[in-house]
Amino acid sequence: MSNRERWGSRIGLVLAMAGNAVGLGNFLRFPVQAAQNGGGAFMIPYFIAFFLLAIPLMWIEWATGRYGGRHNHGSLPGMFDTLWNHPFAKYLGVSGLFVSSIVLIYYCYIESWTLGFAYFSLTKGYFGEHSITEMNSFLRSYQGIESGHFDGFGTAYIFLLITIAANFYILYHGIKGGIEKFVKIAMPLLLVFGVFLAIYVFFIGTPDPSKPENSVWAGFAFIWNPDFSALSDAKIWLAAAGQVFFTLSVGMGTLQAYASYLREKDDIALSGLATASINEFVEVVLGGSIAIPIAVAFFGLSTATMIAQGGSFNLGFVSMAVVFQDLPFGNILGFIWFILLFFAGITSSVAMAQPVISFLKEQFNFSHRKSVFIVGAGLFFCVQFVVFYLKYGFLDEMDYWAGTFGLVIVALSEVIVFAWIYGMDKGWEEINKGADIRIPKIVYYVMKYVTPLYIGFILIYWTFVDAIPILLMKNQPPENVTYLWGARIMMVLLYAGFTWLVYKAWKINKHKYNYHNV
Amino acid sequence: MSTEFTPLGIAFMILAWSCVIGLSIFSVGKVLRKNELESDDE
Numbered sequence: 185m186s187n188r189e190r191w192g193s194r195i196g197l198v199l200a201m202a203g204n205a206v207g208l209g210n211f212l213r214f215p216v217q218a219a220q221n222g223g224g225a226f227m228i229p230y231f232i233a234f235f236l237l238a239i240p241l242m243w244i245e246w247a248t249g250r251y252g253g254r255h256n257h258g259s260l261p262g263m264f265d266t267l268w269n270h271p272f273a274k275y276l277g278v279s280g281l282f283v284s285s286i287v288l289i290y291y292c293y294i295e296s297w298t299l300g301f302a303y304f305s306l307t308k309g310y311f312g313e314h315s316i317t318e319m320n321s322f323l324r325s326y327q328g329i330e331s332g333h334f335d336g337f338g339t340a341y342i343f344l345l346i347t348i349a350a351n352f353y354i355l356y357h358g359i360k361g362g363i364e365k366f367v368k369i370a371m372p373l374l375l376v377f378g379v380f381l382a383i384y385v386f387f388i389g390t391p392d393p394s395k396p397e398n399s400v401w402a403g404f405a406f407i408w409n410p411d412f413s414a415l416s417d418a419k420i421w422l423a424a425a426g427q428v429f430f431t432l433s434v435g436m437g438t439l440q441a442y443a444s445y446l447r448e449k450d451d452i453a454l455s456g457l458a459t460a461s462i463n464e465f466v467e468v469v470l471g472g473s474i475a476i477p478i479a480v481a482f483f484g485l486s487t488a489t490m491i492a493q494g495g496s497f498n499l500g501f502v503s504m505a506v507v508f509q510d511l512p513f514g515n516i517l518g519f520i521w522f523i524l525l526f527f528a529g530i531t532s533s534v535a536m537a538q539p540v541i542s543f544l545k546e547q548f549n550f551s552h553r554k555s556v557f558i559v560g561a562g563l564f565f566c567v568q569f570v571v572f573y574l575k576y577g578f579l580d581e582m583d584y585w586a587g588t589f590g591l592v593i594v595a596l597s598e599v600i601v602f603a604w605i606y607g608m609d610k611g612w613e614e615i616n617k618g619a620d621i622r623i624p625k626i627v628y629y630v631m632k633y634v635t636p637l638y639i640g641f642i643l644i645y646w647t648f649v650d651a652i653p654i655l656l657m658k659n660q661p662p663e664n665v666t667y668l669w670g671a672r673i674m675m676v677l678l679y680a681g682f683t684w685l686v687y688k689a690w691k692i693n694k695h696k697y698n699y700h701n702v
Numbered sequence: 703m704s705t706e707f708t709p710l711g712i713a714f715m716i717l718a719w720s721c722v723i724g725l726s727i728f729s730v731g732k733v734l735r736k737n738e739l740e741s742d743d744e
């Protein structure tokens with residue numbers, strides 16, 4: 185029996201996994217995607233992708249993690265090595281370390297904005313910026329993209345330091361004493377704040393009676409009125425698949441890392457389903473009821489559409505901040521909104537750091553303290569580029585290659601390793617070990633055939649539609665090119681570094697990794 | 703683009719909400735009833 189740390193309670197595990205899945209995307213990305221891709225009709229491909237893609241992948245990741253944990257592996261290189269008796273397996277798993285680390289680097293910075301804006305809400309720091317343009321300029325000045333409200337990066341940097349310190353304080357206290365303890369407070373608070381804001385939105389009604397068309401109900405109509413003609417467009421189906429992919433945090437190596445702290449006969453079937461359900465509740469019910477309905481009620485449909493098309497940050501940081509200034513107790517409501525986003529962010533970012541921490545502890549016998557310190561220092565070094573080169577697209581470049589394309593690559597490799605190399609029969613047995621619910625047998629066939637084909641199709645489509653133009657830097661301003669290359673070089677170096685570490689670790693621990701011969 | 707929340711839109715919202723709320727109550731409720739993990743000393 186290995187001496188790995190364990191989760192203290194089942195609800196702690198489920199909340200940690202749900203916290204990992206629930207992120208900024210639940211509140212900001214989902215409503216925009218739904219509104220732009222057929223409204224209510226979007227939910228048809230969304231739920232189909234949820235059941236055919238996300239749920240099977242999630243169970244595969246939980247099973248891979250629990251199986252790897254039995255062999256004292258909390259990260260993908262070791263997990264793949266246990267599932268596939270081939271020297272290449274561990275190198276394939278490097279992608280899991282890479283994706284979670286890269287996303288952690290820029291995600292922490294975005295997370296720190298939510299903390300900064302929570303503070304500005306309480307202190308009415310942005311009050312007085314009454315229009316979208318003014319608020320947008322406030323955000324850009326905070327990010328150091330333009331001058332005006334802030335002198336340089338100082339303020340943003342302070343909140344970044346607080347955010348990094350908070351993340352690593354939690355991680356320093358380990359799985360049970362840090363992450364589990366924290367999510368038991370943060371997740372219920374997140375749910376209470378989210379439900380409170382969603383109910384509040386319903387009572388906003390029509391803020392300006394002289395413009396009856398600008399109402400919360402028009403906002404709900406924007407998200408939910410179905411446009412069935414959209415269903416004939418392949419893009420809508422891919423957008424839905426992309427959304428369920430991002431929302432459950434599959435393809436990052438984080439679910440596996442958390443699941444590796446389970447015991448052999450702990451249930452994963454019911455716990456996994458509960459995790460996914462909490463995430464969907466937050467996304468579909470809460471995420472769809474706050475930002476877009478408020479934006480439509482205060483700015484009207486056409487402006488709200490423009491805001492939504494401007495991206496998630498415009499919706500979350502700009503339009504919401506303008507609205508709060510017009511509401512009674514707006515500073516408190518603003519604080520609740522931004523701190524809710526901060527909780528959504530931090531419960532995800534601590535999960536992103538976990539695979540590398542586990543890797544260092546298990547493969548190099550580093551102490552927990554040393555591993556946390558190394559990851560913290562590495563993050564602190566790399567995030568500097570994101571902070572200072574944000575305006576040149578550094579963050580977007582990392583987000584595309586790791587946070588979008590990388591997820592699909594990891595997901596495809598893990599489903600192939602699990603269902604086809606390890607074998608679906610053994611895999612099915614593993615998933616059902618200790619299960620508290622009976623998973624319908626049809627899921628077996630979905631995992632084996634439908635899920636890999638679905639992911640393969642997404643990968644091919646995205647390669648031709650997005651990846652090639654982005655790789656060739658089409659439509660990029662010339663001044664950005666050097667920085668985008670810089671982002672790529674950093675990513676390549678990190679990938680190469682992780683590969684080298686895996687090579688070294690297996691050289692050192694050769695005698696320990698004989699699980700295929702027992 | 704219509705700003706009227708149509709009956710079909712309302713139906714879609716209620717259906718989607720019912721699905722996720724139902725699934726959450728079923729699964730989280732079951733987890734709460736079995737809120738213990740196996741002990742190491744089996």
